[in-house]
Amino acid sequence: EDQVTQSPEALRLQEGESSSLNCSYTVSGLRGLFWYRQDPGKGPEFLFTLYSAGEEKEKERLKATLTKKESFLHITAPKPEDSATYLCAVRTNGGSQGNLIFGKGTKLSVKP
Amino acid sequence: EPEVTQTPSHQVTQMGQEVILRCVPISNHLYFYWYRQILGQKVEFLVSFYNNEISEKSEIFDDQFSVERPDGSNFTLKIRSTKLEDSAMYFCASRGAQFGPGELFFGEGSRLTVL
Numbered sequence A: 001e002d003q004v005t006q007s008p009e010a011l012r013l014q015e016g017e018s019s020s021l022n023c024s025y026t027v028s029g030l031r032g033l034f035w036y037r038q039d040p041g042k043g044p045e046f047l048f049t050l051y052s053a054g055e056e057k058e059k060e061r062l063k064a065t066l067t068k069k070e071s072f073l074h075i076t077a078p079k080p081e082d083s084a085t086y087l088c089a090v091r092t093n094g095g096s097q098g099n100l101i102f103g104k105g106t107k108l109s110v111k112p
Numbered sequence B: 001e002p003e004v005t006q007t008p009s010h011q012v013t014q015m016g017q018e019v020i021l022r023c024v025p026i027s028n029h030l031y032f033y034w035y036r037q038i039l040g041q042k043v044e045f046l047v048s049f050y051n052n053e054i055s056e057k058s059e060i061f062d063d064q065f066s067v068e069r070p071d072g073s074n075f076t077l078k079i080r081s082t083k084l085e086d087s088a089m090y091f092c093a094s095r096g097a098q099f100g101p102g103e104l105f106f107g108e109g110s111r112l113t114v115l
Helices: none
Strands: A003-007 A010-014 A019-026 A030-038 A045-050 A056-059 A062-066 A070-075 A084-092 A106-111 B005-007 B010-013 B019-024 B031-037 B043-050 B053-057 B065-068 B075-079 B088-095 B110-114
Touching: A003 A084, A010 A019, A019 A030, A019 A084, A019 A106, A030 A062, A030 A070, A045 A056, A045 A062, A070 A084, B005 B088, B010 B019, B019 B088, B019 B110, B043 B065, B043 B075, B075 B088
Parallel strands: A010 A106, B010 B110
Antiparallel strands: A003 A019, A019 A070, A030 A045, A030 A084, A056 A062, A062 A070, A084 A106, B005 B019, B019 B075, B031 B043, B031 B088, B043 B053, B065 B075, B088 B110
8 A cells, every 4th residue: 555654743843953854755656756845724736746766956945855765855944934734745656647645744833 | 716616615514415515716717626534534536627528537426426627617516415424525636737637626615514
């Protein structure tokens, strides 16, 4: 069965304290890994797409990387506005476009 | 900035009642989706819709569920006879052809509470 596991479940950082979020996956065939951000009471907001091991994407203080078994979302010098739940999702060989399998997310809190 | 809009934001219904959740996708998008998120759980795929027909549906999307694009702008999810376990946040999403297969634009969700 295809699975996506995110760790930690929750992460508290001080402003400026860099860290990484982990997304490990066990799938029949990976056709893309996606990172989303979800604010409380809102829908997920797309951040990155990664397709192959070794690929990296960056946006402001966020950098996403991909290996054959996991992905990391690195947050450099976070600010309070980075506080949100970060979701990892995969598309597999068995799924059509837009059929994504999500992890439970990592809830990030950044304190000033 | 264009966005996906959903109504109602919150609906409370009695078990066994029919519910229709409405969505207005981004205007030039062609691919439409419904996802749900039970409180504290993962976001789960329900159904994808393209060219006026269902492309794929999950095991959750049984005969009690249906989707429709009744006109050029709305996309609806109907639950025929609601159950307690249908209580969840339902997200509509859309995607334009110019975006990758996992780059979905989600609405803010409709919270369904079944009593």
